[in-house]
Amino acid sequence: MIFVLTGAGLSAESGLGTFRDEGGLWSRYDLADVATPEGFARDPARVHAFYNARRANCRAAEPNAAHLALAGLEAALGDRVEIVTQNVDDLHARAGSRRVIAMHGHLMQALCHACAARWPAPETMSPEDSCPRCGATATRPDVVWFGEFPHHMERIEAALARASRFVAIGTSGSVYPAAGFVAEAQRRGIPTLELNLERTGSSALFDETREGPATRVVPAWVEEMLATA
Known part of the structure; x- marks a missing residue:
């Protein structure tokens, strides 16, 4: 089973910025103010305004070639693929993926x-x-903020235990617990691959890293998988 972990870099080419984008929506806010329970308790109107802007941004976005390629992989391989996303957008679903763990x-x-x-x-x-x-x-908003526990961790851990391949796409590898998945895969002897715009601080943990825009490297990798399925 192929365990696919996706992050913000997957949706960046659809116009949804990452935490690190200069001039983007995130750069104009302090994460402690808009992405923590404490920030919401202090100023719920500010937090709602931020997520209202994020929803408008998401509604205007469209799935890109990387989302579509992953949906095609899922359609071809069924339960031999498990997609786990750190993203809160709905682009996986709009691309046609049906079994995404958010x-x-x-x-x-x-x-x-x-x-x-x-x-x-x-x-x-x-x-x-x-x-x-x-x-x-x-x-x-129904999103997991910093300091809160992610959803579906038992299901994710069970999927990782069944995996025969681990692939991380467009994620910085800096937010736990997702950042620890590659180490767990390595501990289990599962081959690991990183697909990212550029190398990250966790690239050394992977058996292989392929650099480039998600819309190029993801469809190319999916084509390889389908050719050997």
Whole structure:
């Protein structure tokens, strides 16, 4: 089974910036203010404004060739592929992937932190929004913030234990626990491959690194996999 981990670099060519992009949306905010539970408690209106902008950015984006290639790999190999994403956008789904594990949640969903209800996020969210299930004014974006535990970790760990190949695409390898997956794969003797725009601080942990834009290196790798499937 091929375990594929995707990060922000996969969606960058669709117009969704990474944390490190100069001049991008993230560069205008302090992560402690907009991507932590403490920041939300201090100023929920500021956090909602940030995620309203991110949702608008996401709605305007389209899946790129890398998303489409991965959807094609899943369609061809079925349960022999497990895609785990650190991204909160919906581009994997819009490209046609159906079995993606979103470990950091879903930007296009809202969450009630009073009763844990989830529903499609409206175009604009605010602190005054009430939960459609319990009525509490306790709504927030359904994303995992720094200091919170990622979703589906038991399922992810089980998939990694079954893997015969580990591939990381467009991820800096700096955010845990996802950053530790390559070391776990190495410990299990699983071949590892990094596909990234450039080498990262964790590149030395991989058996092989291929550098280049995701829209070039991902389709090329998928073509190789399908030729040998």
